[in-house]
Amino acid sequence: MKTATWIEAEQQLAGGSAIAMLPVGAQEEHGPHLPLATDTIMAAGFAERLANQLDAMLLPAIPKGETWTTAGWAGTISLSFNTMIALTVDIGTALAEQKTAALVIVNGHFGNQAPLEQAARMLQVEHHLPTLILNYPGIEQAAASICESEPAAPGFYHADEVETSIMLSLESEAVHMDRAQAEYPQFPPTFGAAPIRLDTFCNSGVFGDPRLATAEKGARLLDALTTAALAVVQMAGSPNGMKTPKDTAPACTRKIVRVGFRSKRAWATRT
Numbered sequence: 001m002k003t004a005t006w007i008e009a010e011q012q013l014a015g016g017s018a019i020a021m022l023p024v025g026a027q028e029e030h031g032p033h034l035p036l037a038t039d040t041i042m043a044a045g046f047a048e049r050l051a052n053q054l055d056a057m058l059l060p061a062i063p064k065g066e067t068w069t070t071a072g073w074a075g076t077i078s079l080s081f082n083t084m085i086a087l088t089v090d091i092g093t094a095l096a097e098q099k100t101a102a103l104v105i106v107n108g109h110f111g112n113q114a115p116l117e118q119a120a121r122m123l124q125v126e127h128h129l130p131t132l133i134l135n136y137p138g139i140e141q142a143a144a145s146i147c148e149s150e151p152a153a154p155g156f157y158h159a160d161e162v163e164t165s166i167m168l169s170l171e172s173e174a175v176h177m178d179r180a181q182a183e184y185p186q187f188p189p190t191f192g193a194a195p196i197r198l199d200t201f202c203n204s205g206v207f208g209d210p211r212l213a214t215a216e217k218g219a220r221l222l223d224a225l226t227t228a229a230l231a232v233v234q235m236a237g238s239p240n241g242m243k244t245p246k247d248t249a250p251a252c253t254r255k256i257v258r259v260g261f262r263s264k265r266a267w268a269t270r271t
Contacts, residue, residue: 002060012057016099019056022091023047024116026065026109029073031159031206033179034167036075037063042163043108045170046136049226050106054233057100062087066111072199081115088119092129102130104233110135132236138228139221146220152184152207153191160208162221169218182209 001009012018025040035041044061051058067078079087092103103123107116113135120131139162140155149161157163167175185202198205 001058009057013098013100017101018099019054020059020095020100020103021047021051021054021056021106022059022088022103023061023106024065024088024108024112025061025063026067026112027063028065028067028070028076028078028109029159029205030163031179031204031210032181033176033206033210034159034164035174037174038159038163038167039065039108041171041174042166043106045166046108046222046225046229047106049222050104050134050229050233053226053230054104056104059091062091065109066115067109069111069196069198070205072197073205078111081118084112084115085119085122088116089122092119092123092131093127096123096127096129100129102132102237105131105133106229107133107135130236132233134229134232136225136229137232138225142221142224142228146217146224148212149182149209153187156207158207159205160210161213161217162208164210164213165215165218166221167218168213168215169222172215177211177213180210180213181206182211183207184209 004012023040023043023046025037025043027036028039029036030038040061040063047061048058050056064077064079066081066084067076070076071078088105095103105116105120107113113133116133120133123129123131139157143151143157143162147161147165151157151160151162164175164177164180168177181204183202183204183206185207188196188201190196198207
């Protein structure tokens with residue numbers, strides 16, 4: 001959609017069966033070796049892969065997110081919860097008004113999860129727009145099988161081998177491997193239970209060891225994440241999957257999507 005005119009948009013939206021794909025990133029520190037736009041680059045690259053598989057309408061990425069926890073480092077710019085919710089709901093509302101069948105949000109930043117979940121709830125309840133949020137499903141399993149270094153904490157991947165490998169695969173020219181360094185900070189006992197900024201216990205902004213990252217690992221990680229995400233979308237689009245308050249009658253049509261080499265029924269459109 002970034003280069004589309006209204007003519008192409010009208011063609012994609014015709015028939016009321018279009019799936020919209022919205023990448024949501026952030027502008028925050030990712031150590032001395034990765035760019036501030038890492039979360040946005042990763043979310044956009046991942047979303048493009050999924051959109052190609054699902055024949056979905058790929059929207060331009062939202063390049064800012066809720067990044068209060070990394071505000072101690074220069075260059076980080078955070079949106080408030082309310083702004084994140086309002087921005088996502090406004091985009092979803094416009095899509096619903098144009099008879100979009102469903103919205104898939106590809107989230108590239110942990111801090112966005114809470115406001116995006118609230119926005120998704122509002123879109124489903126108030127605008128009857130089926131909304132699915134993908135937070136890199138399957139990332140722990142993929143990282144464990146592909147990467148060599150241990151994460152700084154269970155399920156915590158930030159400027160480490162995982163993110164650096166994916167960035168090397170997507171946009172290697174933005175990665176400064178000569179600056180890569182390892183740091184395994186000691187997480188405070190209240191982490192996850194009380195608000196805390198990461199710079200209060202981490203010096204470099206790196207959580208883990210990015211020095212073992214390669215583009216080949218990044219490509220394998222993206223393949224694994226894509227497979228896992230497509231399975232989630234497929235389940236959400238099944239007859240027993242995601243429902244909205246308006247889904248009380250049988251769907252009149254269904255979207256046929258490409259999953260691997262097989263066409264499967266997925267995502268019932270709104271009646």
